[in-house]
Amino acid sequence: MADQRSNGPTSPGLEPIFAVRDLDVTYLTRHRPPFQAVKGASLAIAPGEIVGLVGESGSGKSTLGNAAIHLIDPPGAITGGSVWFKGTDITRFTEDQMRPLRWKEIATVFQSSMNSLNPVINIERQFQDAIQAHTGMSDSQCRARTAELLQMVTIDPSFMRFFPHELSGGMKQRVALALALALDPSFVLLDEPTTGLDVVVQKSILRNLKEIQRQHGFSVLFISHDLGAIMEVADRVIVMYDGELVDSKPTENLLTSDLHPYSRSLLNAYRELWGVPPDATTSAMVDAVASHQDEPVRPIAALTPGDETVAPTDRDVAAVESDLERRKRERRRSTAGSGEVVLDVRDIVKTYTRRRGFTSTTVDAVQHVSFRLERGKITALVGQSGSGKSTIGRLVTGVERADSGAVSFLAGGANRKVDVGALKGRALKDYRRHAQLVFQDPYSALNPAHTIAHSLMRPLRNYRKMNATEARAEAMRMLEQVGLTPAERFIDKYPHQVSGGQRQRVVVARALAPQPEILIADEPTSMLDVSIRAEILELLNDLVRDHNLAMLYITHDLLSARLLSDEILVLNHGRVVESGGAERVIEEPQDDYTELLLKSIPNPFAPAAAAG
Amino acid sequence: MALDSRGFALPDTQARPEPENPVESPLQEERKSRVSAPGWLAVIWQNRKSRVGLGILGVFVILAVFAPWIAPFDPHDTQFFPSEQPSAAHWLGTTQAGEDILSQLIWGARTSLLVGLFAGFFSTVIGLVIGMIAGYAGGWLDDILSFFINLALVVPTLPLMITLSAYSQITGIAFIIFVISITGWGWGARVKRSQIITLRERDYITASLFAGDSMFRIVFREIMPNMMSLIVASFIGAAGAAIGAEAGLAFLGLGDPMTVSWGTMLNWANNSGAMLTGQWAWLVAPGLALALLITSLTLINFGVDAISNPHLREE
Numbered sequence: 001m002a003d004q005r006s007n008g009p010t011s012p013g014l015e016p017i018f019a020v021r022d023l024d025v026t027y028l029t030r031h032r033p034p035f036q037a038v039k040g041a042s043l044a045i046a047p048g049e050i051v052g053l054v055g056e057s058g059s060g061k062s063t064l065g066n067a068a069i070h071l072i073d074p075p076g077a078i079t080g081g082s083v084w085f086k087g088t089d090i091t092r093f094t095e096d097q098m099r100p101l102r103w104k105e106i107a108t109v110f111q112s113s114m115n116s117l118n119p120v121i122n123i124e125r126q127f128q129d130a131i132q133a134h135t136g137m138s139d140s141q142c143r144a145r146t147a148e149l150l151q152m153v154t155i156d157p158s159f160m161r162f163f164p165h166e167l168s169g170g171m172k173q174r175v176a177l178a179l180a181l182a183l184d185p186s187f188v189l190l191d192e193p194t195t196g197l198d199v200v201v202q203k204s205i206l207r208n209l210k211e212i213q214r215q216h217g218f219s220v221l222f223i224s225h226d227l228g229a230i231m232e233v234a235d236r237v238i239v240m241y242d243g244e245l246v247d248s249k250p251t252e253n254l255l256t257s258d259l260h261p262y263s264r265s266l267l268n269a270y271r272e273l274w275g276v277p278p279d280a281t282t283s284a285m286v287d288a289v290a291s292h293q294d295e296p297v298r299p300i301a302a303l304t305p306g307d308e309t310v311a312p313t314d315r316d317v318a319a320v321e322s323d324l325e326r327r328k329r330e331r332r333r334s335t336a337g338s339g340e341v342v343l344d345v346r347d348i349v350k351t352y353t354r355r356r357g358f359t360s361t362t363v364d365a366v367q368h369v370s371f372r373l374e375r376g377k378i379t380a381l382v383g384q385s386g387s388g389k390s391t392i393g394r395l396v397t398g399v400e401r402a403d404s405g406a407v408s409f410l411a412g413g414a415n416r417k418v419d420v421g422a423l424k425g426r427a428l429k430d431y432r433r434h435a436q437l438v439f440q441d442p443y444s445a446l447n448p449a450h451t452i453a454h455s456l457m458r459p460l461r462n463y464r465k466m467n468a469t470e471a472r473a474e475a476m477r478m479l480e481q482v483g484l485t486p487a488e489r490f491i492d493k494y495p496h497q498v499s500g501g502q503r504q505r506v507v508v509a510r511a512l513a514p515q516p517e518i519l520i521a522d523e524p525t526s527m528l529d530v531s532i533r534a535e536i537l538e539l540l541n542d543l544v545r546d547h548n549l550a551m552l553y554i555t556h557d558l559l560s561a562r563l564l565s566d567e568i569l570v571l572n573h574g575r576v577v578e579s580g581g582a583e584r585v586i587e588e589p590q591d592d593y594t595e596l597l598l599k600s601i602p603n604p605f606a607p608a609a610a611a612g
Numbered sequence: 613m614a615l616d617s618r619g620f621a622l623p624d625t626q627a628r629p630e631p632e633n634p635v636e637s638p639l640q641e642e643r644k645s646r647v648s649a650p651g652w653l654a655v656i657w658q659n660r661k662s663r664v665g666l667g668i669l670g671v672f673v674i675l676a677v678f679a680p681w682i683a684p685f686d687p688h689d690t691q692f693f694p695s696e697q698p699s700a701a702h703w704l705g706t707t708q709a710g711e712d713i714l715s716q717l718i719w720g721a722r723t724s725l726l727v728g729l730f731a732g733f734f735s736t737v738i739g740l741v742i743g744m745i746a747g748y749a750g751g752w753l754d755d756i757l758s759f760f761i762n763l764a765l766v767v768p769t770l771p772l773m774i775t776l777s778a779y780s781q782i783t784g785i786a787f788i789i790f791v792i793s794i795t796g797w798g799w800g801a802r803v804k805r806s807q808i809i810t811l812r813e814r815d816y817i818t819a820s821l822f823a824g825d826s827m828f829r830i831v832f833r834e835i836m837p838n839m840m841s842l843i844v845a846s847f848i849g850a851a852g853a854a855i856g857a858e859a860g861l862a863f864l865g866l867g868d869p870m871t872v873s874w875g876t877m878l879n880w881a882n883n884s885g886a887m888l889t890g891q892w893a894w895l896v897a898p899g900l901a902l903a904l905l906i907t908s909l910t911l912i913n914f915g916v917d918a919i920s921n922p923h924l925r926e927e
Contacts, residue, residue, distance in 0.1 A: 397822075432822050445815040449837035455819075462824030510819065 016044035017086055017219045018068075018106075018187045024080035025060070025067045037063040039243040040081065045187070050213060050220040052234030052251070054227050054266070056529045057500075060243040065191050065223050069106055070098050085187070104134050107180035111192040114172035117164040123150075123175055124160040130182050149178040152212055154204070170201035177209065184216065191223045198384045198556050203600040206233050225529060227270055228602030239263040269531045341410055342517050342550045343373040343396065343435075348405035350391055350574075365391040367574040368405070371567075373518060373550035378541070380553040380561035380582070382597070383571035389554045391574075393522050396552060397435055398423050409434065411517075433463045436511040438521035438540070442503035442528070446495035452479075452506050453491045456513060463514040478509040482539060501532035508539060512547070519544065519551040525560060537564050558597050562586045570594045652841070652919045662915025668908035672901075676721040683715040687872045695889055704893040708884040716872050717897050723873035724905060727789055727858040732851030734793035739800025739850075740836075740843060746801070747808035748831045754805075761805065764798030773857065777866040784868050788861060792854045800846045807842055811835050841919040848916065852909040859902050874898035 025038035037060040045051050055061040066072045068083050070093065082091040085106065090098070110116075117126055127146040131137055137145065147157035153174040164172055173193060180188060190209075194202040210233050213220060224230050230237055231251050239247040239260065246260040255267070350366040365388045373379055381389045394400040396407055398420045407420040409431060423431050439445035446455055456475035460466045466474060476487035482505040484490045495503055504524065511519060521540060525533040541564055544551045553565050561568050561582065568585040570578040570593065578591040589595045656662050675682060685692075694710040696702055704713035746757035776791045811817065812835065820834045836843070861867050862875025869876065881894040 429824055433824065437818070437822050439815045439819065441815060445819055447816040447820070447834055447838070450834070455816075455823075458820065458825055459823035507819075510823065514824070 015047075015087060016084070017047045018221070019044040019084040020064070020068050020081065021084065022081035023064065023067065023078065023083065025063050025072065025076060026079040027076045028079075029075045036079075037076070037243055038067065041240075041243075041245050042081075043238055043245060043248070045219045045221060047186070047219055048213075048217040049236065050210075050222060050234045052230030052237045053221060053223045053240055054225065054230050054237060055240035056225060056531065059240045061223050061225075061240045062191055064240070065189050065221060068221075069102075069108065069189055070095070071108070103130060103180075103185065104183045105185055106187050106189065107183070107185035108189045108191070109173075109176050109180045109193045111195045113176035113180075113193070114164075114169055117172060117175065117179075119164050122161050122163050123167075126164075126175075127160075127179060127182060130179055134183055145182070149182055150175070152181070153178045153208055168201075170197050170205065173197060173201075174205060174208070177205070181212065181216070181218075185218055187219045187221070189221050189223070192225070193222075194229060195224065195226070199600040199602075200384055200596060202229065203602070206602075209233060226602070227266055227530070232602045239266065265531060269534055340375045341372045342375055343552075344406075344408045344410060345372065345392075345396065346370050346406050346408070348392070348395060348402040348407060350388075350395060350400070350402050364574050366395070366402070369569075369571075369574070369576055370405075371569055371576075371579070373552055375517070375550050376545060376548045377567065378544055378551040378553055378565040380555060380565035380568045381571060382555055382558050382561050382568055384556060384597070386573075387571040388574035389556075389571050390522060392571075393437075393520055393552070393554050396420065396518075397437060397520055398428050398431055409518075433514045434516050435518040435520060436514060436516040438511045438519060438524045439507055440523040440526060442500055442507055443495075445507045446503055448495055451492050451494055452498070455495075455506065456491075456510055459510060459513040475509075475513075478513055479506070481512070482506070482509040482543075483535075484509075499532075500528050501535060504528060504532075504536050505539065508536070508543070512543060515547075517550060519549050520554070521551060522554045523556070524553075526555070526557070533560065534563075540564065557601075558586060558594075559601060570597070655919050656912065656915030659915035659918050662912045665908040665911025665913075665915075668904055669912065672721050672725060672905055672908070675718050676725045679719050679722055683712075683718040685712040685715045687711060687716040687719040689715075695884075695891060697891070698893050704897050705891055707880060707894065709880075713877070713894055713897060716877055717874070717901060719872045720874040720877060720898060721901070721905075723785060723871055724855045724858065724902070726785060727792065727873075728851035728855040728905075728909075731789045731792040731796065731854035731858070732847050734789065735797040735850045735854065736800055736843065736847040738793065739797035739846065740804055742797070743801035743804030744808050744831050744836070747805035748812050748827065748835070757801075758805070761798055761801045764795070765802065767795075769795045769857075770860065773861060774864065774866060777861055783870075785871055788858055788867060789854075791861075792857045796850060796853055796857065800850060803846060804839070804842065807839050808835055811838060841916055844919075845913050845916045848909050848913050852906045855902065855906060855909075859898075874902050 019042075021042050023038055023041045024036060027035045027037060029035075039060075041060075041064055043051065043053075053061050053065070063072065063076065067076065067078050070090075072078070078091060082089050084090065085101065090101070093101075117123075121129075124143065124146055127149065128139065128142045131142050131145060143160070146160055150157050150159065155171060155174055155178070159167065159171070164175075167175065177193065193209075194205055197205070206229060209220075220233075222230060222234055227237075231254065234251050236248060236250050237254050238245055239262065241260070241262040247263045249257050249259070254263075259267070347368050347370050348366055349364075349368060352363045352365055354361050354363065367388075369388075369392060371379060381392060383389045391400070395402050398407075401421045409418040409420055410416065411418060411434065418427075418431060420431060420435075446452070453472060453475055456478055457466075457468070457471040460471040460474050461468070464471075464474075472491075476491055479485070479487040479490055484502060484505055490498060490502070490506075495506070498506070508524075519540075524540065525536050528536060537560055540551070540553075543549065551565075553561060555561050558568075558570075562585075565582050568579065568582050569576050570585065570591065572593045578585060578589065578594050585594060586598065589598060657666070688711065690710040692702065692706045692710045692712060694706060694708050696706040698705045702712050702714065704717065706712055707716070742757050742761060746754045746761065772795050773791050776795075777788070780787060808831070817830060817834060820830050825834065858867070858873065859875035859878065862871075862873050863878045863882070865879055867873060867876055867879075875898075877898040878895065881891070881898075884894075886892075886894040
C-alpha cells in the first residue's frame with residue numbers, strides 16, 4: 001500500500017502549491033474512544049492542477065479538507081503530519097497567522113456556501129465586504145471588479161443589486177464561487193460544491209469552473225462523493241477510503257489503470273448506473289439489473305487489497321450478450337403479467353398562487369398530465385427540481401388535490417373506481433393502505449425514537465389487524481424479504497444503529513407491509529452513496545416483479561429511471577415533454593429537454609469511449 | 613450531508629457510522645443514549661454547570677426528605693426565647709414567636725420542592741396536551757386552542773393567583789399547587805406548539821400517517837419521544853417558576869399559614885420587622901435558599917439543553 005500512497009505532484013519539477021504530508025486527524029472526545037478520521041494522508045497539488053478527492057460519506061474526505069486549512073473544530077484535531085502551503089509549514093499556524101492567507105491565498109466553497117450569503121445585504125455589498133477587507137479598493141473599483149467576477153461565472157452584472165433570496169440555488173452557488181475567487185487566490189478548496197443542485201445546473205457550474213481555472217491558473221482540491229462530477233473537472237483523482245488515500249491516478253488513466261479494490265468497486269457502481277451507453281463502443285458496459293444477479297456488489301468490508309473482483313470490462317462479449325438477453329426475457333415476463341390498470345391519472349392540473357405584496361404570482365406546477373400505472377410495471381417521472389414531479393406524487397397519494405382532472409384508483413378492476421382527490425379522513429386512510437410511499441431520505445423517514453420493530457409493526461397492526469406477536473413475526477419476515485438477514489440482528493435496532501442503505505431497506509419494507517397495490521418512490525436513492533444505489537434499485541425492481549405491484553418512480557436521474565422502469569415520462573415545467581418505453585426515451589430522445597438532461601449527467605466513461 | 617437537530621451540518625465522520633459495518637460502531641453506545649433514561653442523565657452529568665445544579669438540588673432534596681431527622685427542633689415549637697440572634701443552640705436565631713429558624717428553613721424545603729414538583733408537573737402536562745394538539749392539528753382546532761394559550765399568556769398571572777387564593781375558602785398546599793398549575797401553563801404550551809409545527813413536517817410523521825396511525829398516536833407516541841428534552845427543560849423551568857410563585861403568594865400572606873414554607877417565613881419576618889430588630893438571618897436565609905434552589909434548576913437546564921443539541925456538550 002505504501003507505493004499507492006506516494007502522491008507526489010504530477011510533474012516532479014514543480015514545487016507543489018499545497019501539500020499534506022502523513023496527516024492524521026483524530027476526533028478526541030472525553031467519553032468515547034478516539035476516532036481517527038484521516039490516517040496518514042499525503043497529497044501534493046501542483047500549481048494550476050485540479051485534484052479531485054472522492055470517497056463515500058464517512059471516508060474522512062471533508063475532515064481532511066477542513067483540517068488542511070485550519071477549519072476543523074474541536075473535538076477534531078490534527079494529531080500528526082504537516083500541511084504545507086507555498087513551501088511554508090502552516091500546520092501550527094495560529095488563527096492570526098492564517099487570516100491574511102484566507103480568501104486572498106486560500107479560498108473555499110462548500111455545499112452550504114450558497115446559504116452562507118448574508119440575506120440582508122445585496123450581492124454587490126457581499127463582494128465589497130470581502131474585497132475591501134483585504135484590499136484598499138474604492139467602491140467604484142469594487143463594483144467594476146464585482147461585475148467582472150459575476151461575468152466570469154456567467155451571471156449578468158445587473159444581478160448585483162439583487163438579494164440572495166431572489167436568486168436560484170444554482171446562481172447562489174455561482175455567486176459563492178465568484179466570491180471565493182474575488183481576490184485571485186492561488187488555491188481553492190471546493191467541498192461538494194454542486195451536491196444538491198440538479199444535473200443541468202451542476203454541469204454548467206463545473207464547465208464554468210474549469211474554464212475560469214484554465215484562465216487564472218489557480219489550484220483546486222475538489223472534494224465530492226460523485227466520481228462522475230470529479231472526473232469531469234479533475235486532472236488527477238485521489239480516492240479516499242476509511243481515512244486513507246488509496247489511489248491517486250491521472251483522470252485519463254483511471255479507467256485503464258490498476259486500482260485499489262475499493263476504487264474499482266466505486267467505478268463498477270458507476271458502470272452499473274450507466275448501463276449500456278447510447279453509443280456502445282466497448283464491451284465494458286453491462287446492463288446493470290441483469291448483471292447484478294450474477295455479480296452482486298460485494299460489501300466493501302469484504303474487499304482486501306489484492307482481492308480480485310472481475311470488473312465488467314474484463315468480461316467477454318458472450319457474457320454481456322447473455323445478460324442483455326436475460327434482461328429482455330425479464331421484460332417480456334413483466335409485460336406479460338401486466339395490463340391491469342390500477343391508477344388512472346387523467347389530465348391533472350395544479351396551480352399554486354403565491355401572494356407577494358400587492359401582486360400575486362401563479363405557478364403552474366402540473367399542466368395536463370395523464371398517465372396510467374399498471375400492475376407489475378414501473379413508470380418513471382423524470383425532471384429537474386421544480387418540474388412538478390413531486391407535486392404529482394402528492395396528488396397521487398391524496399396529500400393534495402388537483403385543480404382539475406382526476407386521479408382514479410381502480411380497486412379490483414375497472415368496476416370500482418375511487419376518486420383519490422375527493423377522499424377524506426377514513427376513506428383516505430383506506431386508500432393509503434393501497435398506495436404506499438417510499439421516502440427520499442432514509443435518515444429522516446424513520447422515527448429516531450423507536451426501534452425498527454416498532455416502525456414495521458404499526459402498519460401491520462393498523463391495516464392488517466395483527467396482534468403484537470403476529471405483527472412481530474411478520475415484521476421479521478418483511479425484513480428478510482428486503483434482504484436484512486438475519487432479521488433478529490436488525491429488528492430491535494434503532495435507526496441510527498444501521499447504515500443508510502439498510503435504513504432505506506427498512507423504509508421499503510414498511511411501505512410493503514400493508515400489502516399495497518401501488519408503490520410511489522420519490523427519489524428513493526438520491527441520498528444514498530453510489531455503491532448502495534444499485535442495490536436499492538434492484539430491490540425495488542425485484543419487489544415490484546414479485547408482488548406484481550404498480551410503481552411510480554419519481555427521480556431527477558434519467559439513468560436510474562432507465563435501469564428500473566418500463567416507461568418514462570419526462571417532465572419540464574409541469575408538462576410532459578416526452579413519454580415512452582424506457583430504452584426508447586434514453587436511446588432516441590425526441591425532445592431537446594430530454595437530450596439536455598441526458599447530456600448533463602457526468603459520464604466517467606465518455607472519455608474512455610472516445611479514447612478507445 | 614447529515615444535519616443535527618438544529619440543522620447544523622455535522623462533520624461527515626460524526627454524522628454517520630461507518631457505512632459498511634455500523635453495528636459494531638463505537639458511536640453506537642453514545643447515540644443510543646439519546647433515547648434511554650440513564651443515557652440522557654449521563655449527558656446532563658457531563659455538563660459542569662448542571663453537575664453543580666444537581667449537587668445543590670440534591671442537598672435540598674435530602675433536607676426535605678429527611679427533615680424530621682435533620683431539623684434540630686419542631687418548626688412549630690414556640691417554647692424558645694423569642695427574637696434571639698444566631699447562637700450555638702439556634703444557628704439562625706429564633707422568630708418573634710419563639711420558633712427555631714433553622715428548623716423552619718429545613719422543613720420549608722419540603723413545601724418548595726413539593727410545589728415545584730407537582731405544580732411544575734401539572735402545568736407542563738396542561739401545556740403539553742394543549743400545545744401539542746394545537747400545533748399538530750392546525751386549522752380551526754389550532755385557532756381555538758391558540759386563543760386559550762394567548763389568553764393564558766396575557767392574563768396577568770400574579771393578580772389572578774392572588775384573586776383566586778384570596779377568595780377561595782380552601783387553603784393548603786394542594787390548592788396553591790392548583791392555582792399555580794392553571795395559571796402557569798401558557799409559555800409551555802406556546803413553546804411546544806411551535807416545536808411540534810416543525811416536527812410534524814418530518815418524513816417519519818408522514819410515514820406514520822401512511823402506516824394508518826391516528827392523530828393522538830402520532831402526537832403522543834411518535835412525536836413526543838422526540839421532544840423529551842424540551843419537555844424536561846420546560847418542566848424544570850415551570851418547577852422553578854412554581855417555587856417562586858408559591859413563595860410570592862406566601863409572602864403576600866395568601867398561603868396556608870399552617871404550612872411552613874420559605875414564603876411564609878419571609879412573610880413573618882417582614883411583619884415582625886426583622887430588619888429593624890437586626891435579625892438578618894431570618895430574612896436572608898429563606899431568600900438565599902429560594903435563590904439557590906431556583907438557580908440549581910436553571911443550571912440543570914444547561915445540561916438538558918445538551919441532550920437535544922450535541923454542540924453544547926462539553927467534550
